[in-house]
Amino acid sequence: MSDIDFDEGDDDFLYDESGEDYLDESGEDYLDELDFTEIIQEKQERKKYEVEYKVYSIEEIEDFQNKEIEHVANIIGCFKEHAATLLRHFKWNKERLIELYMDRTEEVTKEAGVIVDAQKLPKLIKVEDFCCDICCDSGDDIESLALSCGHRFCKDCYSQYLTQKIKVEGECRNIQCPSDACNIIVDENTIKMLVSEDTYHRYTSLLIRTYVDDNIFLHWCPAPNCEYAVECKIHDSDLQRLVPTVKCKCGHQFCFGCGLPDHQPCICSLVAKWLNKCRDDSETANWISVNTKECPKCKASIEKNGGCNHMTCKKCKNEFCWVCMGPWSEHGNQWYTCNRFEEKTSVDARDSQSRSRAKLERYLHYYNRYANHEQSAKLDTELYEKTERKMERMQKSSELSWIEVQFLKEAVETVVQCRNTLKWTYSFAFYLQKDNQTTLFEDNQRDLEMAVEQLSELLEEEIKPNRIAELKQRVVDKSIYVKHRREILLEDTAQGLKESRWVFIDP
């Protein structure tokens, strides 16, 4: 597959995501100079875990194609439709197309299904003693058509065949002559002549889409019904060293490398391995759906209804951690190891049964924390939705304005994003070899985790209208801190990937 370079001249039709609209139509600065410098600075200081990318609408992609088509049509002196078919055949490698076209025009056009000579365009005609190979109708009065290969079929069969290819099979570029084993491509003109307007429209929109499919640096946003495409100049070989998270204009955040939802800081290959493992071991690990546990002290049953993992028993007031069931008071301590897995140096490590038990224990440690964050993020969101409904009711009975409680929405988004990051740190850690670097990583993981639990806990607090300002202050302060902790963790893991500092194992 050819690499198409966008660097040249793409600025005249595509604009940078963050660079648009700094000036208004009249060309006047509506931002003062200071703001502008800040924006430029921000742009230059891309974080280590971020990649450069652009989001394009389907119209922008169409525009770009049209410019390329026009260019080629001018150079080789042909109709735009033909230039388009040739370009698609050559997967938009303009240089190669022009070179080969100049060299051996006949062959190239035939392969691509282009008929440059208007005299040779397939026409619907009536021929004597015609018999259609598909429907077996025969007679002198039947309209039929043949491509340059001479395989002739009746108009109805041809239309039906093309409509099936376009509408049902979603084909466009490679529709071949209906005759078995004939690989002559049906040209655009013929298709236009034989199918309904609606089908032809579908055909052209499919053609536009092939541009993205053919380009390794362009991917469609995987969100359902989203029509944007993202461009990111990442090669497969880069995926061992970075996680290319991109955000579409529709809001969906995904990995450009594998198309899955954002999985920072875990690299694609480990994500794939991990998800496979979880699928295979789902039996062993399906405990997570459990939403009630016993208080480790008084054995009273405790239900979890928010995301926060700091639990307080209603009966005996015991405070404990939902994940490890250990005392909460110790969780902030440097030496406490809720997130860390302590390898047991067992005496009978050589016997295979205890070895596999140790292996399972290790996996469950990481899986439980991975799954718990996923679950907690769901509960955080649910709790917020409940709060939102409550706020709506409160608004009616007090002078509380909706704007005043927007901070809650933002805080929930932060918590959910950080839980997603934490979730993937556990899959990352599962494949990480234990050494000094790992300890540092686990410290960062613990610090983020503690901060997230604190913010998550704030979100569970009862909202009293007269104390909203105070709650807001605490939530906003904590959110800033949490985001900062996430950044530290992601910066360090990204830097480690760049330096090949992490050693991965196959546990």
Ligand SMILES: [Zn+2]
């Ligand atoms: Zn027929």
Ligand SMILES: [Zn+2]
């Ligand atoms: Zn044929």
Ligand SMILES: [Zn+2]
């Ligand atoms: Zn999208």
Ligand SMILES: [Zn+2]
């Ligand atoms: Zn990925």
Ligand SMILES: [Zn+2]
């Ligand atoms: Zn209790």
Ligand SMILES: [Zn+2]
């Ligand atoms: Zn714990």
